[in-house]
Amino acid sequence: MLLLKTSQKIRAAQGTDAALGNLTQFEYLALSSPLNLSDGHARQSLTPGQAEVVEALPLLWATAAANPIEETEAAAKRAYFRLLGQHSFPTARGRVLSCYSSSVAMEILARSLATRTDAVALLHPTFDNIPDLLLGAGLRLLPLAEEALHDGDLDQELLRAVGCVFVTTPNNPTGRVLSQERLRALAEQCAEHDVVLALDTSFRGFDPAAHYDHYAVLEDSGCRWVVIEDTGKLWPTQELKIGWLVSSADVGLPLGRVYSDILLGVSPLVMMLVQRFSEDAARGGLDALHRFVAGNRALVRGDLADVADVGFPDAESRVSVERIDVGRRPGLEVWSALRDHNVHVLPCQKFHWAAPSEGDHLLRIALSRKSAAVASAVSTLRQVLTGG
Numbered sequence: 001m002l003l004l005k006t007s008q009k010i011r012a013a014q015g016t017d018a019a020l021g022n023l024t025q026f027e028y029l030a031l032s033s034p035l036n037l038s039d040g041h042a043r044q045s046l047t048p049g050q051a052e053v054v055e056a057l058p059l060l061w062a063t064a065a066a067n068p069i070e071e072t073e074a075a076a077k078r079a080y081f082r083l084l085g086q087h088s089f090p091t092a093r094g095r096v097l098s099c100y101s102s103s104v105a106m107e108i109l110a111r112s113l114a115t116r117t118d119a120v121a122l123l124h125p126t127f128d129n130i131p132d133l134l135l136g137a138g139l140r141l142l143p144l145a146e147e148a149l150h151d152g153d154l155d156q157e158l159l160r161a162v163g164c165v166f167v168t169t170p171n172n173p174t175g176r177v178l179s180q181e182r183l184r185a186l187a188e189q190c191a192e193h194d195v196v197l198a199l200d201t202s203f204r205g206f207d208p209a210a211h212y213d214h215y216a217v218l219e220d221s222g223c224r225w226v227v228i229e230d231t232g233k234l235w236p237t238q239e240l241k242i243g244w245l246v247s248s249a250d251v252g253l254p255l256g257r258v259y260s261d262i263l264l265g266v267s268p269l270v271m272m273l274v275q276r277f278s279e280d281a282a283r284g285g286l287d288a289l290h291r292f293v294a295g296n297r298a299l300v301r302g303d304l305a306d307v308a309d310v311g312f313p314d315a316e317s318r319v320s321v322e323r324i325d326v327g328r329r330p331g332l333e334v335w336s337a338l339r340d341h342n343v344h345v346l347p348c349q350k351f352h353w354a355a356p357s358e359g360d361h362l363l364r365i366a367l368s369r370k371s372a373a374v375a376s377a378v379s380t381l382r383q384v385l386t387g388g
């Protein structure tokens with residue numbers, strides 16, 4: 001009974017899909033459910049070290065109010081960028097713009113790019129708010145397949161056709177990380193073609209393979225570059241987060257002006273919170289987080305290991321989301337059956353923004369959740385998949 005078989009139900013699910021414009025709209029449906037494994041935001045419990053930071057909030061508030069914002073901001077940047085190995089991050093004024101979230105940083109980048117170019121080569125698949133924001137700014141998108149990105153040099157014709165190459169690394173949903181060698185080669189190609197290289201590194205914190213010093217590589221290459229960093233995926237901070245919009249000195253885009261169209265700055269209280277969470281992570285919290293995510297991933301893979309025709313396409317992934325290949329079953333049908341049990345995951349079509357059918361048999365499940373919630377959701381998924 002659990003795996004819905006009637007064409008009526010499938011049509012209903014497809015109707016929902018058509019009505020829902022994007023992945024975030026699927027994520028809204030899950031927000032109030034205790035079994036929300038839909039969005040990639042961190043919703044696990046605070047660790048004891050993090051709970052101490054939260055208990056100190058009144059003190060942080062007073063400190064934030066008393067200190068010059070510039071100092072508070074510099075301390076937050078130092079703590080976060082160094083935690084993740086980004087020692088060569090720029091410190092000159094205007095080079096790291098603090099935004100309310102990475103989507104706000106993305107909107108500023110998209111609007112800025114639209115003043116200088118009409119086309120962007122964008123990783124495929126990737127989280128759909130990236131193509132949506134670029135399209136919203138009036139840009140044309142050319143898909144850059146993940147395999148092509150990792151396998152070798154980009155097609156010269158593609159580079160001649162665009163003003164920017166945009167890569168998410170580690171990627172959401174696949175977890176693939178651009179290696180240091182590939183970043184160097186890509187940045188050199190972008191320099192040669194005078195194309196801006198833009199990176200979204202929102203999931204960087206989860207994978208040590210993404211902790212080499214990207215800024216040293218980018219600066220060495222001589223290309224024009226932009227990086228969006230995001231504190232929002234790592235820690236359960238109740239959506240208090242920063243998206244950092246980082247750029248090369250000669251980026252040639254009006255980032256500062258567009259930024260000033262949208263915001264004055266991020267709350268210094270949030271900056272202090274990011275600084276303290278980063279310091280806790282440096283004292284062992286990051287390793288503990290990696291173990292926690294790996295534990296939840298092992299739980300998902302273990303519980304579904306013997307289910308026929310089910311697989312995990314991202315064997316190497318360390319990010320806080322996991323894709324599940326549900327075989328011949330339509331992903332949307334499984335998603336709908338889970339929803340009937342109040343379990344929320346994401347169907348994957350919309351990650352494949354240029355070829356949605358490539359995601360027809362894939363689901364994405366969030367791992368930054370309490371292990372008990374992951375276990376319970378996966379047990380329901382198992383029943384749905386086995387018709388038990």
Ligand SMILES: Cc1ncc(COP(=O)(O)O)c(C=O)c1O
Nearest residue numbers: 040101102103127172200202232
């Ligand atoms: C790769 C990537 N970039 C940016 C975002 C947007 O993050 P936010 O909603 O915090 O702005 C997401 C959201 O999941 C994401 O996966």
